[in-house]
Amino acid sequence: xxxxxxxxxxxxTLARRYLKLVEWSDEDGCFVGSAPPMIGPCCxxxxxxxxxxxxxxxxxxxxEIMLGEGHPxxxxxxxxxxxxxxxxxxxxxxxxKASLKALARGESLNQFVASALAEV
Numbered sequence: 001x002x003x004x005x006x007x008x009x010x011x012x013t014l015a016r017r018y019l020k021l022v023e024w025s026d027e028d029g030c031f032v033g034s035a036p037p038m039i040g041p042c043c044x045x046x047x048x049x050x051x052x053x054x055x056x057x058x059x060x061x062x063x064e065i066m067l068g069e070g071h072p073x074x075x076x077x078x079x080x081x082x083x084x085x086x087x088x089x090x091x092x093x094x095x096x097k098a099s100l101k102a103l104a105r106g107e108s109l110n111q112f113v114a115s116a117l118a119e120v
Contacts, residue, residue, distance in 0.1 A: 011064040017076030020055050022048045035059045037074045088113075 018035045025032045025044070033043045033055035039062050043054040066073055090098075102112035 011060045011067070014063045014067075014073065015056070015060040017073075017078055018059055019077040019080075020052065020059060022051045022055065033058075035062075036077070038062050 018038050020033065020035045022031050022033050024030075025041075028044060030044045030046060031048050031051045032041045033045075033051040034041045035055065035058075038059055042058055043051055045051040045054065063073060098112060099109050102109045105112065107115070
C-alpha cells in the first residue's frame with residue numbers, strides 16, 4: 001500500500017514528509033539547510049527564509065531522483081514522535097565514571113546524563 005501511495009503522490013507531496021533544518025553555521029558565517037536522512041548540508045544563505053526557499057525544491061528534486069532511479073525513500077521525519085527514552089551502549093569505565101559523578105552530585109545517573117545532553 002505504501003509503494004502505491006508513493007506512485008500516486010507528487011515529489012512535492014512526498015517531500016513534505018521530511019523535516020527541513022536551517023541552522024546557523026559559525027564556520028560558514030551563514031545559515032545552512034539540510035533534510036536528514038534525505039540530504040546533508042546542501043544550501044546556504046543570509047537568512048533562514050532564503051535557505052528554506054532553496055531547500056524545499058532541493059528535497060523535492062531528491063525525492064524525484066530517488067523514485068526515478070527506483071530507490072526506496074527513507075522513512076519520513078516530519079512530525080516524528082519521540083518517547084524520551086533511548087539505550088546507549090558505552091564502555092564500562094565510562095559508565096562507572098558517569099555513575100560516580102552523578103553520585104557525587106546527588107543525582108541519579110539518568111538526571112546526570114540528561115543534564116549533560118541538555119548542554120549539547
